Amino acid sequence: xxxxxxxxxxxxxxxxxxxxxxxxxxxxxxxxxxxxxxxxxxxxxxxxxxxxxxxxxxxxxxxxxxxxxxxxxxxxxxxxxxxxxxxxxxxxxxxxxxxxxxxxxxxxxxxxxxxxxxxxxxxxxxxxxxxxxxxxxxxxxxxxxxxxxxxxxxxxxxxxxxxxxxxxxxxxxxxxxxxxxxxxxxxxxxxxxxxxxxxxxxxxxxxxxxxxxxxxxxxxxxxxxxxxxxxxxxxxxxxxxxxxxxxxxxxxxxxxxxxxxxxxxxxxxxxxxxxxxxxxxxxxxxxxxxxxx
Numbered sequence: 185x186x187x188x189x190x191x192x193x194x195x196x197x198x199x200x201x202x203x204x205x206x207x208x209x210x211x212x213x214x215x216x217x218x219x220x221x222x223x224x225x226x227x228x229x230x231x232x233x234x235x236x237x238x239x240x241x242x243x244x245x246x247x248x249x250x251x252x253x254x255x256x257x258x259x260x261x262x263x264x265x266x267x268x269x270x271x272x273x274x275x276x277x278x279x280x281x282x283x284x285x286x287x288x289x290x291x292x293x294x295x296x297x298x299x300x301x302x303x304x305x306x307x308x309x310x311x312x313x314x315x316x317x318x319x320x321x322x323x324x325x326x327x328x329x330x331x332x333x334x335x336x337x338x339x340x341x342x343x344x345x346x347x348x349x350x351x352x353x354x355x356x357x358x359x360x361x362x363x364x365x366x367x368x369x370x371x372x373x374x375x376x377x378x379x380x381x382x383x384x385x386x387x388x389x390x391x392x393x394x395x396x397x398x399x400x401x402x403x404x405x406x407x408x409x410x411x412x413x414x415x416x417x418x419x420x421x422x423x424x425x426x427x428x429x430x431x432x433x434x435x436x437x438x439x440x441x442x443x444x445x446x447x448x449x450x451x452x453x454x455x456x457x458x459x460x461x462x463x464x465x466x467x468x469x470x471x472x473x474x475x476x477x
Contacts, residue, residue, distance in 0.1 A: 211431070222453075233263050245432070248443060310384075382425075391433065
């Protein structure tokens with residue numbers, strides 16, 4: 185790199201199922217990168233895209249209002265140039281605020297738009313969002329067997345069954361971790377080069393995890409073992425870090441009074457990485473973009 189030539193852009197995808205916390209993250213991120221409230225965080229240099237959308241969701245975040253789910257018809261793409269406090273050349277970050285329903289549709293239909301495919305082929309990493317209260321647990325064979333035994337065993341007679349048997353639907357039947365592994369595999373399959381992706385796993389709403397001594401790594405291992413094992417055993421394809429993130433700082437109903445006492449809004453944010461705890465919501469992005477800063 186010579187002179188003041190700027191490094192190439194890093195393209196990052198926000199990936200997650202419905203209500204995983206992507207929009208809340210983007211709202212808090214927008215506040216942090218242009219408020220200069222968090223020492224050492226990335227800051228905003230330029231923005232291309234829908235500033236009104238970012239301002240609107242940020243205002244909701246500042247007013248302790250619940251975020252509305254992003255619908256496919258209201259998806260937004262923003263292009264930020266973020267710089268480090270060390271006066272690095274900066275990096276262009278392209279962040280699509282995509283609806284979780286869109287990802288569900290990709291899984292069901294096994295296809296996505298050409299524009300998204302072109303975007304995916306240029307992605308260098310992604311933030312993978314999981315909400316602790318939105319995890320659909322798998323049903324084990326032993327659990328299925330016990331239910332059948334309680335019903336009298338044998339196969340269910342569909343014609344004489346009092347409740348109509350619903351057809352199989354991936355959207356409502358597949359466990360969360362199965363869907364997420366499937367999504368990662370679909371995206372990785374479009375990678376034009378063998379270089380590994382960087383994956384920052386974001387366990388959102390970390391404040392709802394009751395065991396305060398539990399680490400994000402242990403939570404992922406215990407709650408989503410399939411996803412954890414897939415990420416850990418594919419190091420030739422994926423380079424991973426795990427973060428616990430509370431972008432709101434607490435429950436907007438039960439903890440409202442305590443949250444309102446926090447004078448600096450960015451101090452509501454809690455980012456946990458290993459034993460480190462900070463208010464820097466840009467920390468996962470800094471790691472994802474380390475080669476571009």
